Amino acid sequence: MDDCCAVCAEPLEWVAYGPCLHREVCSTCVARLRFICDDRRCCICKTDCNLIFVTKALGDYTRVVNDFASLPSEVREGKVGSYWYHEDMNAFFDDVDHYKMIKAMCRLSCSECDKGEEQQNDGSRRQARFRNIGQLKGHLFHRHKLHMCSLCLEGRKVFICEQKLYTRAQLNQHINTGDSEVDGSESERGGFMGHPMCEFCKTPFYGDNELYTHMSTEHYTCHICQRQHPGQYEYYKNYDDLEIHFRQQHFLCEDDACLAKKFVVFQSESEMKRHNTMEHGGRMSRSKRNAALQACTMAIFSF
Template identity: 30%
Template sequence: MESTSNNYERNCVLCCQELDIFALGKCDHPVCYRCSTKMRVLCNQKYCAVCREELDKVLFVQKLVAFSSLPLQTLQVERKHDIYFTDSKIYAQFRTLLLSECPVCPESKVFSKFEELEQHMRKQHELFCCKLCTKHLQIFSHERKWYNRKDLARHRTNGDPDDTSHRGHPLCKFCDDRYLDNDELLKHLRRDHYFCHFCDADGAQEYYSDYQYLSEHFREAHYLCEEGRCATEQFTHAFRSQIDYKAHKASAHSKNRAEARQNRHIDLQFSFAPRQTRRNDGGMVSGEDYEEARSGRGGRGRSQGSQQNTRGSWRYNRSV
């Protein structure tokens, strides 16, 4: 217990920075006031980062004490986020964390909103913040990075030279839009574009810009029914195997028993051909986040069709 207490008195368990101001709630698990402010104010998360207990109130103190030992009703409080301060100096440091201050001007200029600082940096210094990082990363204004136009383009495509954990914002080549990371790109691809549920179940991550290209994939790599009402339906008229396809035709499109019997008939043909090298000229386009797909996904062969089809589907390659 003594060793744990000494660790608490030296470093924050979240950011590992030296503790100068403690933040603690009723569970008495201290973190630094910077991490607590980021959680409660920027991320609107009011639980303890150590034990996950919900904290309706948090106390900022300079010397570690038990939360219950201080009368909160006598302390200065920031009502919106229920943060209590033992003295005015700690409150001033808390307010400083939330300032939007110009990092370039010799006489520091402070703005009430980050949007105002952004406008100032753009007009006065021709420096820009990455919009994707600003939207998704909940960090303080003084932690934001500012770029000139050239460096911003490099940040978006390849990342920052001083940050090896960021390798750029991946691009959706259907929409020509970038996303924060591969997880966000994958969410977009699955939400706004199409994928083959057969190939997806087999572990493939191949996506199509719209249903027209997906239906071509169904037709060429699987079995697609285009008779009657099936011609206007989506997904339900595609089948993985010939047996499933024949069974569907027998039940849905047979006019009499003879036709149903014929639809259930499956021709089995065996042929042995030399193994062919896969070509890489159909259906996909190479890129950092996509690998060039091979034509003919093993089933029924992909036609070397129109130029339009080469823009229709992409295979997603998740970076490690």
């Protein structure tokens, strides 16, 4: 695997590396990491690499810059001495064509227009420029009747030009089942079966992690059931639904003050009686209260 990228496993044709000199990752993966994820660490040793160098991968003959301090310090986008500098990656290239290719991948552009190579009246190629993703999405809809999946746009760590484009029907199929024509074959989808949806809000999320975060913050689970059945999660839309579950399956304190506090619920009847004696037994005599507590304690331990 020495001739393959350590991240994507594709043939290593162009390499990008920092002062740590690890030359095992391709320039596309490094560009994606630095531009999309805003992560400037080396993929191999996790060393912060503020500046990187991009060159042709030629095995033992790969061009090596041992002293990054020797590279120009005051730079701007474009040609700098014998190199080309890309601001978004903070990278020097020694090949102008590869520099232009990576720069194009980082550009906010319409892939449909790029494929069509639209021509102006004078025959020159026109490249539409967009200030933000909203403008690009508007252009895709009004010009091409196409959509990007907003969930993939946020969750997939790829360049804009790598995002898939869907018709409205294809987008709905992509979200619901993941097997639209654009998503490719079953092997190409890699097990993707649509974006998971919250059954209460009817809102889709990018993946299971995002759905879990939503369910944990916006909806409710029973802490008693979780103790009894670790790893099993049953969610309730709101606390009112959870309170019904408490009342039907467990022992909920029906005192107005406890109902207002919420979550005053017990696993066993003996625990409930102990709570009532401790919190609501103010009218009992001391001897009756102590006797009740002793009985509850014995019942809890026997349970």
